[in-house]
Amino acid sequence: MNRFRFTAACALAAGLAACSSATDSPTGTPAFQLTSADSVQAVAVPAGQAALGDLDVLNALAASLNFDVAPAGGAAFDAAFDAAAACTLDSATYLHTCTSTLPNGLALVRTVEYFDSTGAPMLAFNDTTTASANVVAKTSGVRTTGNGADTVSRARTLTATGLLGHNTTRTWNGTGSGTSSAYWTDSAATRSAVTAENATFTNVVVDLPRSTHPYPASGVVTRVVSGAGTVVRNGTTRTFTFSRTVTVTFNGTEFVPMLVGTQAFTLDLATGKVTKS
Helix, strand or coil, X not given: CCCCCCCCECCCCCCCCCCCEEECCCCCCCCCCCEHHHHHHHHHHHHHHHHHHHHHHHHHHHHCCCCCECCCCCECCCHHHHCCCEEEEECCXXXXXXXXXXXXXXEEEEEEEEEECCCCEECCCCCCCEEEEEEEEEEEEEEXXXXXXXXXXXXXXXXXXXXXXXCCEEEEEEEEEEEXXXXXXXXXXXXXXXXXXXXXXXEEXXXXXXXXXXXXXXXXXXXXXEEEEEEEECCEEEEXXXXXXXXXXXXXXXXXXXXXXXXXXXXXXXXXXXXXX
């Protein structure tokens, strides 16, 4: 598989206004033509990082407030995710609010409410009577990557089901939104992208314990990503706009399929690297 190798000059997919701005090099180097690779990278790279952010949040939620319960009962905490969490309970609203820092350096604020099988709110999680939980998780900060950085602000509103009894799975559904301002450098150019996204989480199933099942077993996250990108190559700058739908399908492994529009990629959930299939 070759990473982002396209040859069609200005081969623009739907929603891309390419060749919209160009600054010729002061040395007289001819202005380059944008390719579909440029527009796809502007979507795929931030979307790949967003998927890693989703995984970090799900792991943190699983590790917090007794979410990650061993099959035989009792809490199975993951100190790497939640040891530094500061949590408070508002007994009037039944809301638990926790602040912590994810392993990637982003700040995480999450509000959790538990429910029993009748839908009644509960003051605390109980692995024999808690049936579901509603979670609002907000992440913000700068996430560094191997060849750049991404400044993010994202919110996810999720419902976890499958909590009743000593189940070995959790199922997540919900929505998310956010912004990203990323830059990165590859062998061809220096790139940046400012994006806005709306996400849908559909039946994302995670197995317990998370320490031995770090990647979701199944489920889909769909993102509608739009924004503007910049490519600087040989002293020439070009800008463009884009809008794409990105679909990540989990399969229980580190490497999962990711569609950017109709183009197929493989996303490495450990590193965030996106490779053209």
